[in-house]
Amino acid sequence: MAAYQARQMVIEPGGSLGPPPVSPTFDQEQAWVFFAGEQRRYCDSRLGLMTHALHYGTACFEGIRAYWNEGREQLYLFRALEHFQRLHQSASILTMKVDYSPEELVEITIQLLRRNQFRSDTYVRPLVYKSSEEIGVRLHSLADGFFIYAQPYGEYLDRSKGLRCMVSSWRRIDDNAAPARAKISGTYINSALAKSEAAQNGLDEAIVLGQDGHVCEGSAENLFLIRKGTLITPAVSDNILEGITRATLMQFWSEDLGLPVVERPIDRTELYVADEVILCGTGAQISAVVEIDHRPIGGGKPGPFAKQLDEMYGRLVRGEIEKYREWCAPVY
Ligand SMILES: Cc1ncc(COP(=O)(O)O)c(C=O)c1O
Structure with missing residues (x-):
């Protein structure tokens, strides 16, 4: 037993691994x-x-x-x-x-x-x-x-100060090997490898590139960057999950803010020079990225668009925005 324990790797948790989100009273x-x-x-x-x-x-x-x-x-x-x-x-x-x-x-x-x-x-x-x-x-x-x-369930990531991220050394699975657009249990080993690599490096989240070197998404989030008021995100043919939060944000951006959305390949270094980078998903909700590969993004703190989207999303999901009420099914 002692010999086995000696072989265990010491893992320094990243900033996201805070208290468990499960309520202590949940049985x-x-x-x-x-x-x-x-x-x-x-x-x-x-x-x-x-x-x-x-x-x-x-x-x-x-x-x-x-x-x-x-x-x-x-x-x-x-x-x-x-x-x-x-x-x-x-x-x-x-x-x-x-x-x-x-x-x-x-x-x-x-x-x-x-x-x-x-x-x-x-x-x-x-x-x-x-x-x-x-x-x-x-x-x-x-x-x-x-x-x-x-x-x-509470927060999946500690979003309070924005996320510190790295570009993962793991590449995203490819449609002709294991389809990323399906949420397949087995393919989540790809996400788990990337996530743990980031956490073991003391970071919050991983950004994963595709086989061609373009940006795909986070380990369990879709990715957006904002440059000069345009929301830019990889296309659904770029080995991403066709995220529902992604679709929600894109609709917000074009219909409610009246700003352009572009789906196109994203280079790794475009991340470094973006005005803002956002990761989004059911778990992560709207998470501003404040650092990638030791480079501050948008001044190193959550940017104005990320804050605005987060605020709108928070009201929307709790049934507070009439226009989107049909997306919120009342349980009681
Ligand atoms: C790999 C991956 N990408 C993106 C997302 C975001 O998808 P959604 O907004 O539908 O939750 C998830 C969410 O689980 C995911 O696992």
């Missing part, structure tokens, strides 16, 4: 989940050791947030329909079947959140997975399973 074992077609307790929902997805990463998932509005005593599930539509797309790329339509999945999730009586910001994790308990790497002739898990 995971007693939480309600949707499993095997019904609502059950987490502790009564077990998977076998040989579950195919655990060994081969043969699963796809979503990350959805619900936001608590204290004034209205209401929990809003944000853009769940779009998340479940993307889950269906991911499943179809893997030739997997989801037994419920996106609309039915929204309803199932609302019922689940209600049953759990969540009264705080919440994270929802649906997973479609190969459930057969057998050896042999493939996608065909295996059973598909499905569950939804949810828990209270």
Whole structure:
């Protein structure tokens, strides 16, 4: 045991690894989940050791947030329909079947959140997975399973001072090797390698380049840079996840701020000279980047656009902006 411990690497956490975001009062074992077609307790929902997805990463998932509005005593599930539509797309790329339509999945999730009586910001994790308990790497002739898990959840990253990032030494997976547009469990090893490299270097997040050297995205976020009032982001054909927060920000930018959005390849050094760089995603929400590869971005503090977008996004997801209310499904 002592010899084993001696071999453990000492990992200095990056700035993002603060206190756990899970509420201390949350009892995971007693939480309600949707499993095997019904609502059950987490502790009564077990998977076998040989579950195919655990060994081969043969699963796809979503990350959805619900936001608590204290004034209205209401929990809003944000853009769940779009998340479940993307889950269906991911499943179809893997030739997997989801037994419920996106609309039915929204309803199932609302019922689940209600049953759990969540009264705080919440994270929802649906997973479609190969459930057969057998050896042999493939996608065909295996059973598909499905569950939804949810828990209270706060900040994914410490965004208070902006993020310090590095360009990762790991390259982004390529569409013809493992599609980035699908949220496939196995491909998240690519994100995990990049994220841990950044954290072990004392940083908050990694920015990952594609095989051609252009910027793709963060380990679990889409990336924008702002130059002279134009929002610039890689195209969906640049091996990125087609992010729902990305689509939300692009709509904001053009419709509400009346400013131009451009989707095009981004060079690494454009990051260094951008007025602002933003990472966005369901987990990271709107995160200003203040440093990349030891170079300050936009003066080394969150810029005015990042602040404005963050403020608007915060109101939008809590159902405070009438125009976007339809994206926020009330749970109670
Ligand atoms: C690799 C990757 N890119 C981008 C995103 C952002 O996507 P979304 O805004 O839909 O959460 C995520 C979110 O999980 C992600 O994992």
